[in-house]
Protein backbone atom coordinates (compact mmCIF):
# COMPACT_ATOMS: atom_id res chain seq x y z
CA UNK A 1 0.00 0.00 0.00
CA UNK A 2 1.23 3.50 -0.80
CA UNK A 3 2.16 5.99 1.90
CA UNK A 4 -0.70 7.43 3.91
CA UNK A 5 -2.15 10.71 2.62
CA UNK A 6 -2.03 13.94 4.59
CA UNK A 7 -4.05 13.91 7.77
CA UNK A 8 -3.87 15.30 11.26
CA UNK A 9 -2.45 12.10 12.69
CA UNK A 10 -5.81 10.68 13.73
CA UNK A 11 -6.16 8.03 10.99
CA UNK A 12 -7.27 4.75 12.62
CA UNK A 13 -4.81 1.86 12.27
CA UNK A 14 -7.60 -0.39 10.97
CA UNK A 15 -7.55 1.52 7.65
CA UNK A 16 -4.18 -0.03 6.91
CA UNK A 17 -5.86 -3.43 6.63
CA UNK A 18 -8.76 -2.30 4.45
CA UNK A 19 -8.89 -2.58 0.70
CA UNK A 20 -8.20 0.69 -1.04
CA UNK A 21 -10.62 1.26 -3.93
CA UNK A 22 -9.49 4.73 -4.89
CA UNK A 23 -6.06 6.13 -4.29
CA UNK A 24 -4.98 9.62 -5.28
CA UNK A 25 -1.32 10.52 -4.77
CA UNK A 26 0.23 13.97 -5.04
CA UNK A 27 -2.39 15.10 -7.52
CA UNK A 28 -2.09 18.60 -8.94
CA UNK A 29 -4.61 20.21 -11.26
CA UNK A 30 -4.06 23.58 -12.89
CA UNK A 31 -6.02 25.68 -15.32
CA UNK A 32 -3.46 27.81 -17.13
CA UNK A 33 -1.65 29.78 -14.44
CA UNK A 34 -4.28 28.96 -11.81
CA UNK A 35 -3.52 26.06 -9.54
CA UNK A 36 -6.64 24.44 -8.00
CA UNK A 37 -5.15 21.28 -6.43
CA UNK A 38 -1.54 20.77 -5.34
CA UNK A 39 -0.07 17.47 -4.09
CA UNK A 40 -3.43 16.16 -2.98
CA UNK A 41 -3.53 12.60 -1.62
CA UNK A 42 -6.57 10.60 -0.59
CA UNK A 43 -7.61 6.97 -0.07
CA UNK A 44 -11.14 5.61 -0.26
CA UNK A 45 -11.77 2.18 1.25
CA UNK A 46 -14.10 -0.54 0.03
CA UNK A 47 -17.58 -0.42 1.52
CA UNK A 48 -17.26 2.97 3.18
CA UNK A 49 -19.22 6.17 2.72
CA UNK A 50 -16.65 8.93 2.42
CA UNK A 51 -17.93 12.46 2.79
CA UNK A 52 -15.87 15.01 0.92
CA UNK A 53 -16.31 18.56 2.14
CA UNK A 54 -14.63 21.93 1.68
CA UNK A 55 -15.35 25.59 1.16
CA UNK A 56 -17.12 26.68 -2.01
CA UNK A 57 -14.66 26.91 -4.85
CA UNK A 58 -12.02 24.83 -3.04
CA UNK A 59 -11.91 22.28 -5.87
CA UNK A 60 -14.20 19.40 -4.86
CA UNK A 61 -15.82 19.15 -8.27
CA UNK A 62 -12.45 19.56 -9.99
CA UNK A 63 -11.08 16.60 -8.02
CA UNK A 64 -14.16 14.55 -8.85
CA UNK A 65 -13.71 15.37 -12.52
CA UNK A 66 -10.00 14.52 -12.32
CA UNK A 67 -10.86 11.16 -10.73
CA UNK A 68 -13.29 10.47 -13.56
CA UNK A 69 -10.67 11.47 -16.11
CA UNK A 70 -12.69 14.47 -17.30
CA UNK A 71 -10.02 16.99 -16.29
CA UNK A 72 -6.30 16.46 -16.93
CA UNK A 73 -3.83 16.32 -14.04
CA UNK A 74 -0.65 18.37 -14.09
CA UNK A 75 1.03 15.86 -11.75
CA UNK A 76 0.36 12.85 -9.54
CA UNK A 77 -1.51 9.60 -9.99
CA UNK A 78 -5.05 8.37 -9.49
CA UNK A 79 -5.65 4.63 -9.17
CA UNK A 80 -9.04 2.98 -9.12
CA UNK A 81 -9.09 -0.70 -8.16
CA UNK A 82 -5.29 -0.65 -8.29
CA UNK A 83 -5.26 0.55 -11.90
CA UNK A 84 -3.64 3.83 -12.82
CA UNK A 85 -6.10 5.66 -15.05
CA UNK A 86 -3.30 7.12 -17.10
CA UNK A 87 -2.00 3.73 -18.18
CA UNK A 88 -5.17 2.07 -19.41
CA UNK A 89 -5.96 1.30 -23.03
CA UNK A 90 -9.45 2.01 -24.37
CA UNK A 91 -10.82 -1.44 -23.55
CA UNK A 92 -9.42 -1.43 -20.01
CA UNK A 93 -10.80 2.06 -19.48
CA UNK A 94 -14.24 0.92 -20.63
CA UNK A 95 -14.15 -2.04 -18.21
CA UNK A 96 -13.16 0.32 -15.41
CA UNK A 97 -15.86 2.86 -16.29
CA UNK A 98 -18.45 0.09 -15.95
CA UNK A 99 -17.47 -0.27 -12.29
CA UNK A 100 -18.14 3.43 -11.57
CA UNK A 101 -21.49 5.12 -11.06
CA UNK A 102 -21.80 8.88 -11.10
CA UNK A 103 -24.60 11.10 -9.91
CA UNK A 104 -23.88 14.66 -10.95
CA UNK A 105 -25.14 17.71 -9.11
CA UNK A 106 -28.86 18.43 -9.82
CA UNK A 107 -29.32 14.90 -11.18
CA UNK A 108 -28.40 15.79 -14.77
CA UNK A 109 -31.10 13.53 -16.20
CA UNK A 110 -31.93 13.80 -19.89
CA UNK A 111 -35.16 15.81 -19.95
CA UNK A 112 -36.45 14.29 -23.18
CA UNK A 113 -36.17 10.74 -21.81
CA UNK A 114 -38.35 8.96 -19.27
CA UNK A 115 -36.83 7.74 -16.02
CA UNK A 116 -36.67 4.22 -17.45
CA UNK A 117 -34.89 5.46 -20.58
CA UNK A 118 -32.49 7.55 -18.48
CA UNK A 119 -31.54 4.49 -16.43
CA UNK A 120 -30.99 2.59 -19.66
CA UNK A 121 -28.50 5.13 -21.06
CA UNK A 122 -25.44 3.47 -19.44
CA UNK A 123 -26.86 0.03 -20.25
CA UNK A 124 -27.10 0.94 -23.94
CA UNK A 125 -23.62 2.42 -23.88
CA UNK A 126 -21.87 -0.54 -22.29
CA UNK A 127 -24.07 -3.62 -22.64
CA UNK A 128 -25.76 -5.36 -25.51
CA UNK A 129 -29.02 -6.58 -23.98
CA UNK A 130 -32.45 -7.33 -25.41
CA UNK A 131 -34.96 -4.50 -24.83
CA UNK A 132 -37.25 -6.59 -22.58
CA UNK A 133 -34.36 -7.48 -20.29
CA UNK A 134 -33.19 -3.85 -20.14
CA UNK A 135 -36.73 -2.78 -19.21
CA UNK A 136 -36.81 -5.37 -16.45
CA UNK A 137 -33.38 -4.37 -15.10
CA UNK A 138 -34.25 -0.67 -15.19
CA UNK A 139 -37.52 -1.32 -13.34
CA UNK A 140 -35.56 -3.18 -10.66
CA UNK A 141 -33.38 -0.08 -10.19
CA UNK A 142 -36.51 2.10 -9.94
CA UNK A 143 -37.74 -0.10 -7.11
CA UNK A 144 -34.31 -0.33 -5.52
CA UNK A 145 -34.18 3.44 -4.99
CA UNK A 146 -37.68 3.51 -3.55
CA UNK A 147 -39.51 5.11 -6.47
CA UNK A 148 -43.02 3.94 -7.32
CA UNK A 149 -43.11 1.76 -10.46
CA UNK A 150 -45.13 4.31 -12.43
CA UNK A 151 -42.35 6.90 -11.98
CA UNK A 152 -40.39 4.84 -14.51
CA UNK A 153 -42.61 6.11 -17.31
CA UNK A 154 -42.46 9.78 -16.31
CA UNK A 155 -40.16 12.50 -17.58
CA UNK A 156 -37.89 14.40 -15.15
CA UNK A 157 -40.13 17.52 -15.29
CA UNK A 158 -43.01 15.45 -13.86
CA UNK A 159 -41.00 14.49 -10.76
CA UNK A 160 -40.35 16.21 -7.43
CA UNK A 161 -36.77 17.19 -6.49
CA UNK A 162 -36.46 14.16 -4.23
CA UNK A 163 -37.72 11.82 -6.96
CA UNK A 164 -35.22 13.30 -9.44
CA UNK A 165 -32.39 12.55 -7.00
CA UNK A 166 -33.59 8.97 -6.65
CA UNK A 167 -33.94 8.58 -10.41
CA UNK A 168 -30.40 9.93 -10.85
CA UNK A 169 -29.16 7.47 -8.24
CA UNK A 170 -30.95 4.66 -10.08
CA UNK A 171 -29.11 5.65 -13.25
CA UNK A 172 -25.80 5.76 -11.37
CA UNK A 173 -26.52 2.21 -10.20
CA UNK A 174 -27.59 0.96 -13.65
CA UNK A 175 -24.47 -1.17 -14.18
CA UNK A 176 -24.19 -2.39 -10.56
CA UNK A 177 -21.03 -0.36 -9.94
CA UNK A 178 -18.52 -1.02 -7.15
CA UNK A 179 -18.23 2.67 -6.31
CA UNK A 180 -20.62 5.59 -6.78
CA UNK A 181 -19.65 9.23 -6.85
CA UNK A 182 -22.40 11.52 -5.61
CA UNK A 183 -21.98 15.26 -6.16
CA UNK A 184 -24.04 17.12 -3.55
CA UNK A 185 -26.85 14.55 -3.62
CA UNK A 186 -29.01 16.20 -0.96
CA UNK A 187 -28.71 19.82 -2.12
CA UNK A 188 -32.15 21.32 -2.68
CA UNK A 189 -33.94 18.65 -0.63
CA UNK A 190 -35.87 19.45 2.54
CA UNK A 191 -34.31 17.98 5.72
CA UNK A 192 -36.65 14.98 5.75
CA UNK A 193 -36.05 14.25 2.06
CA UNK A 194 -32.31 14.63 2.63
CA UNK A 195 -32.38 12.26 5.63
CA UNK A 196 -34.38 9.72 3.59
CA UNK A 197 -31.82 9.95 0.78
CA UNK A 198 -28.93 9.46 3.22
CA UNK A 199 -30.72 6.42 4.64
CA UNK A 200 -31.13 5.02 1.14
CA UNK A 201 -27.43 5.46 0.40
CA UNK A 202 -26.50 3.77 3.68
CA UNK A 203 -28.86 0.89 2.83
CA UNK A 204 -27.18 0.46 -0.57
CA UNK A 205 -23.80 0.33 1.10
CA UNK A 206 -25.02 -2.22 3.65
CA UNK A 207 -26.86 -4.48 1.20
CA UNK A 208 -24.71 -4.16 -1.91
CA UNK A 209 -21.31 -3.49 -0.35
CA UNK A 210 -21.20 -0.30 -2.37
CA UNK A 211 -18.39 2.21 -1.82
CA UNK A 212 -19.69 5.77 -1.78
CA UNK A 213 -17.75 8.98 -2.45
CA UNK A 214 -20.06 11.81 -1.54
CA UNK A 215 -19.26 15.46 -2.15
CA UNK A 216 -21.52 17.36 0.21
CA UNK A 217 -22.08 20.60 2.10
CA UNK A 218 -24.76 18.91 4.15
CA UNK A 219 -23.63 18.78 7.77
CA UNK A 220 -26.42 16.34 8.64
CA UNK A 221 -25.20 13.91 5.95
CA UNK A 222 -21.64 14.20 7.17
CA UNK A 223 -22.60 13.58 10.78
CA UNK A 224 -25.11 10.78 10.23
CA UNK A 225 -24.34 8.95 6.97
CA UNK A 226 -20.59 9.15 6.46
CA UNK A 227 -18.09 6.68 7.92
CA UNK A 228 -15.20 9.00 7.21
CA UNK A 229 -14.81 12.59 6.14
CA UNK A 230 -12.11 14.25 4.08
CA UNK A 231 -11.78 18.02 4.14
CA UNK A 232 -10.41 19.89 1.15
CA UNK A 233 -8.58 23.14 1.81
CA UNK A 234 -5.37 24.86 0.79
CA UNK A 235 -5.52 22.83 -2.45
CA UNK A 236 -5.14 19.46 -0.69
CA UNK A 237 -6.81 17.14 1.84
CA UNK A 238 -6.33 19.10 5.05
CA UNK A 239 -7.81 16.59 7.47
CA UNK A 240 -9.43 13.18 7.13
CA UNK A 241 -11.00 10.86 9.66
CA UNK A 242 -14.19 10.14 11.56
CA UNK A 243 -16.69 12.68 12.84
CA UNK A 244 -14.88 12.47 16.19
CA UNK A 245 -11.61 13.37 14.46
CA UNK A 246 -13.34 16.38 12.88
CA UNK A 247 -14.69 17.45 16.27
CA UNK A 248 -11.21 17.35 17.73
CA UNK A 249 -9.42 19.03 14.85
CA UNK A 250 -7.92 22.43 15.56
CA UNK A 251 -7.67 23.25 11.84
CA UNK A 252 -9.54 26.60 11.72
CA UNK A 253 -11.89 25.81 8.80
CA UNK A 254 -12.70 22.36 10.18
CA UNK A 255 -13.25 23.80 13.62
CA UNK A 256 -15.65 26.48 12.45
CA UNK A 257 -17.48 24.06 10.15
CA UNK A 258 -17.95 21.23 12.64
CA UNK A 259 -18.00 23.18 15.88
CA UNK A 260 -19.34 26.52 14.70
CA UNK A 261 -22.75 28.01 15.51
CA UNK A 262 -24.65 26.05 12.87
CA UNK A 263 -23.10 22.74 13.89
CA UNK A 264 -24.01 23.38 17.52
CA UNK A 265 -27.63 24.09 16.53
CA UNK A 266 -27.81 20.74 14.69
CA UNK A 267 -26.22 19.00 17.66
CA UNK A 268 -28.85 20.43 19.99
Ligand SMILES: Nc1ncnc2c1ncn2[C@@H]1O[C@H](COP(=O)(O)OP(=O)(O)OP(=O)(O)O)[C@@H](O)[C@H]1O
Nearest residue numbers: 031034036054055056057058059060061062063217
Ligand atom coordinates in the same frame (compact mmCIF):
# COMPACT_ATOMS: atom_id res chain seq x y z
N1 LIG B 1 -12.59 24.32 -16.50
C1 LIG B 1 -12.12 25.24 -15.65
N2 LIG B 1 -11.32 26.24 -16.06
C2 LIG B 1 -10.84 27.15 -15.19
N3 LIG B 1 -11.10 27.15 -13.88
C3 LIG B 1 -11.89 26.18 -13.40
C4 LIG B 1 -12.45 25.17 -14.25
N4 LIG B 1 -13.20 24.34 -13.50
C5 LIG B 1 -13.11 24.81 -12.23
N5 LIG B 1 -12.34 25.91 -12.17
C6 LIG B 1 -12.01 26.66 -10.96
O1 LIG B 1 -11.56 25.75 -9.97
C7 LIG B 1 -11.95 26.21 -8.69
C8 LIG B 1 -12.62 25.09 -7.93
O2 LIG B 1 -13.90 24.84 -8.52
P1 LIG B 1 -14.84 23.66 -8.06
O3 LIG B 1 -16.06 23.74 -8.90
O4 LIG B 1 -14.10 22.40 -8.02
O5 LIG B 1 -15.18 24.10 -6.55
P2 LIG B 1 -16.10 23.33 -5.51
O6 LIG B 1 -15.29 23.08 -4.30
O7 LIG B 1 -16.74 22.15 -6.15
O8 LIG B 1 -17.18 24.46 -5.20
P3 LIG B 1 -18.74 24.36 -4.79
O9 LIG B 1 -18.77 23.80 -3.40
O10 LIG B 1 -19.18 25.79 -4.81
O11 LIG B 1 -19.45 23.50 -5.80
C9 LIG B 1 -12.83 27.43 -8.90
O12 LIG B 1 -12.07 28.57 -8.66
C10 LIG B 1 -13.23 27.31 -10.35
O13 LIG B 1 -13.44 28.59 -10.91
